[in-house]
Amino acid sequence: xxxxxxxxxxxxLAGVGGGNADAVTPEAxxxxxxxxxxxxxxxxxxxxxxxxHFFGVNPVPGSDLIIRLTAEKSEEVKLSVKxxxxxxxxxxxxxxxxxxxxxxxxxxxxxxxxxxxxxxxxELELGYPGVRHQMKMHLARGEAAPDDADKVFTGLIKIxxxxxxxxIVEDPxxxxxxxxxxFKHYFRFPPAATEGRYLVExxxxxxGELVGxxxxxxxxxxxxxxxxxxxxxxxQPVLFGILAVVIALGAGLLVGMIFKKGGHH
Amino acid sequence: MEIYLPIAGMSINFFLVLGIGGVVGFLSxxxxxxxxxxxxxxxxxxGIPPAVAAASDSNQIVAAASSGAYAHWRLGNVDxxxxxxxxxxxxxxxxxxxxxVKILRAGGNFEFVMKVVYVLMLGLVGGAMFIESWRTxxxxxxxxxxxSEEMGGAKMGGMFSKLPLKMHFHHSxxxxxxxxxxxxxxxxxxMAALLxxxxxxIMVPAMIYIIGMPTxxxxxxxxFQIVLTSANVTLQQAFVNKTxxxxxxxxxxxxxxxxxxxxxxxGKRLKGEQIRILLAIIVLTLTVKLFLDLVxxxxxxxSLAPAKGGGH
Numbered sequence: 001x002x003x004x005x006x007x008x009x010x011x012x013l014a015g016v017g018g019g020n021a022d023a024v025t026p027e028a029x030x031x032x033x034x035x036x037x038x039x040x041x042x043x044x045x046x047x048x049x050x051x052x053h054f055f056g057v058n059p060v061p062g063s064d065l066i067i068r069l070t071a072e073k074s075e076e077v078k079l080s081v082k083x084x085x086x087x088x089x090x091x092x093x094x095x096x097x098x099x100x101x102x103x104x105x106x107x108x109x110x111x112x113x114x115x116x117x118x119x120x121x122x123e124l125e126l127g128y129p130g131v132r133h134q135m136k137m138h139l140a141r142g143e144a145a146p147d148d149a150d151k152v153f154t155g156l157i158k159i160x161x162x163x164x165x166x167x168i169v170e171d172p173x174x175x176x177x178x179x180x181x182x183f184k185h186y187f188r189f190p191p192a193a194t195e196g197r198y199l200v201e202x203x204x205x206x207x208g209e210l211v212g213x214x215x216x217x218x219x220x221x222x223x224x225x226x227x228x229x230x231x232x233x234x235x236q237p238v239l240f241g242i243l244a245v246v247i248a249l250g251a252g253l254l255v256g257m258i259f260k261k262g263g264h265h
Numbered sequence: 266m267e268i269y270l271p272i273a274g275m276s277i278n279f280f281l282v283l284g285i286g287g288v289v290g291f292l293s294x295x296x297x298x299x300x301x302x303x304x305x306x307x308x309x310x311x312g313i314p315p316a317v318a319a320a321s322d323s324n325q326i327v328a329a330a331s332s333g334a335y336a337h338w339r340l341g342n343v344d345x346x347x348x349x350x351x352x353x354x355x356x357x358x359x360x361x362x363x364x365x366v367k368i369l370r371a372g373g374n375f376e377f378v379m380k381v382v383y384v385l386m387l388g389l390v391g392g393a394m395f396i397e398s399w400r401t402x403x404x405x406x407x408x409x410x411x412x413s414e415e416m417g418g419a420k421m422g423g424m425f426s427k428l429p430l431k432m433h434f435h436h437s438x439x440x441x442x443x444x445x446x447x448x449x450x451x452x453x454x455x456m457a458a459l460l461x462x463x464x465x466x467i468m469v470p471a472m473i474y475i476i477g478m479p480t481x482x483x484x485x486x487x488x489f490q491i492v493l494t495s496a497n498v499t500l501q502q503a504f505v506n507k508t509x510x511x512x513x514x515x516x517x518x519x520x521x522x523x524x525x526x527x528x529x530x531x532g533k534r535l536k537g538e539q540i541r542i543l544l545a546i547i548v549l550t551l552t553v554k555l556f557l558d559l560v561x562x563x564x565x566x567x568s569l570a571p572a573k574g575g576g577h
Binding site: 080089151237241251 | 515
C-alpha cells in the first residue's frame with residue numbers, strides 16, 4: 001500500500017513538477033528498470049545511517065551509466081566567510097545560498113568526462129559544475145570580492161563532503177556492470193541524512209547520448225520515540241518545554257535523594 | 266553504542282555523551298558552577314549544532330544544579346535569602362542581556378564579540394582566582410594564618426557596608442546591604458545572557474571576593490539560583506527556538522546528576538583554596554583555547570552560519 005502511495009506520488013510529481021528545476025525528467029528512449037533493497041528508511045533510536053543496494057538492467061547493453069542521488073528539496077543555507085582583521089579572525093561577510101541540493105552523490109562506471117560532453121552534463125546537472133549552475137548566491141553582509149563565488153562554492157562542497165552528504169565516485173568497481181547488462185551498486189545514507197524524500201536517478205548513455213532513464217524514490221522518516229520528540233518539540237513547544245524542565249528537576253532531585261540515602265551507610 | 270538524537274539530527278556514541286555529562290557534572294557539584302561554559306563548547310566539538318548544544322545544555326543544567334543544590338541544602342550550604350536577592354537581580358539582568366544579544370546579532374559578529382568577552386572575563390576571573398588561591402595555599406603551608414580564607418572578601422565587602430537596605434544574612438554570617446547582591450545578580454545576568462552560560466563561574470568568585478560569603482555557602486547558594494535561571498532559559502529556548510533536544514539532555518543529565526553527587530562529596534573534603542585553584546586552572550585553560558581560536562588561521566574560512574532552527 002505504501003509502495004503504491006509512493007509510486008503515485010512520484011507519478012504526480014513527475015507530471016506536475018515537470019517545470020521544477022529539482023525534478024528534471026529527461027526524455028529518453030528506454031526506461032532503466034531498477035530495484036532498491038528498500039524504499040523506506042526508518043529513523044529509530046539506534047539509527048546510524050543506512051545503506052541501500054540498487055540492482056538494475058542496462059536497457060542498451062554496453063552503454064555507460066551515471067547514477068545520481070539527490071534530496072528532493074533544495075536547501076537554503078547561510079555561509080560565513082572569515083577574514084583577518086588586525087590580529088584576529090572574524091566573520092567578514094555572509095552569503096545566502098539557495099538552490100543547492102541537501103544531498104548529492106554520483107556513481108558512474110567510468111570518468112564522466114569520458115561518457116558525456118560538459119554541455120550535456122551541465123544540462124542534466126550531472127557533476128559539481130551542474131550543482132554550481134543551479135546554485136544562487138546572494139551577499140547578505142560584507143563586501144563582495146571577485147573570487148567569492150569560487151571560495152563559497154568550494155567551501156560548501158568541502159563541508160558537504162566531510163558530512164558524507166556529497167560525493168562523486170567514478171569507478172567501475174563501485175558501479176559494477178556484469179556483461180554490460182546487469183548493474184548493481186549501493187548508496188550510503190549518512191546519519192546526517194534527515195527526514196525527507198530522496199531521488200535516485202539512473203542515466204544510460206551511448207556515444208555521448210542519453211538512451212535510458214529510470215528513477216527510484218527513497219523516503220527517510222522518523223518513527224517511535226524519535227518521531228514523537230520531533231513532532232512535540234516543533235508543534236507543541238510549550239508542552240515540550242515544561243516537560244523538559246519537569247523531567248530535569250525530577251531526575252536531579254531523585255538522584256540527590258538516592259545518594260543521600262546511600263550516604264548514611 | 267550509537268544513539269540518534271532527534272532534534273540535533275545526528276547519531277552519536279551514547280557513552281561519549283554520558284562520559285562528558287559525568288565529568289562536567291562532577292565539576293558542577295565541586296565548584297557550584299552550572300558547567301555550561303564547559304559543556305556547550307564540548308558538545309560543539311563533538312559535532313552538535315551550536316543552537317541545539319546551548320539549549321539542551323540549559324536543560325541538563327536544571328538537573329545537575331537541582332541535584333547539586335539538593336545535596337548542598339542537606340549539608341546546610343544554601344543561603345536562601347541571599348539566593349533569592351541574587352536571583353531577582355539575575356532575572357532583571359538576563360532580560361537586559363537578551364536585548365544586548367539582539368542588538369549585537371543584528372550588527373553581525375555576535376560570536377566574535379562573545380569570544381572576546383569570554384577571553385577577557387575568563388582570563389581576569391581565572392587569573393585573579395589562581396593568584397589568590399596560590400598565595401593562600403603557600404601561606405597555610407608555611408603554617409601562618411589558617412583562617413585567612415575570608416580575609417580578602419571581608420575587606421571588599423566592608424566597602425559596601427555603608428549602603429542602605431541592610432540585611433542580616435544569618436546563613437553566611439553577614440550583615441550587609443541587599444543592594445549589592447542584587448547588583449551583582451544583575452551584572453552576572455547580563456553576562457550570562459551574552460555568553461550563553463549559567464554564569465556560575467563569575468557568580469561564585471563574586472560572592473566570595475566581593476560579597477564576602479564563605480566558599481561553601483557561595484557554591485550552595487549559587488546552585489540554588491542556577492536551578493531557577495536555567496529552568497527559565499530552557500523554557501524560553503523550547504518556546505522560541507525549538508532547539509531543546511530532550512534525548513541529548515536526558516543522557517547528559519544521567520551522567521551529570523551522578524557526577525554532581527561525587528563532586529559535592531569531593532567539595533566537602535577539599536579545602537576552599539584547593540577548589541579555587543582547580544577551577545582557576547580549568548578557566549585559564551579554556552581562556553587560552555578561545556584566544557587561540559581568535560588569532561590562529563582557521564582551517565576552513567567558509568563555514569555554515571548557525572541556522573535559526575538548529576538541526577532543521
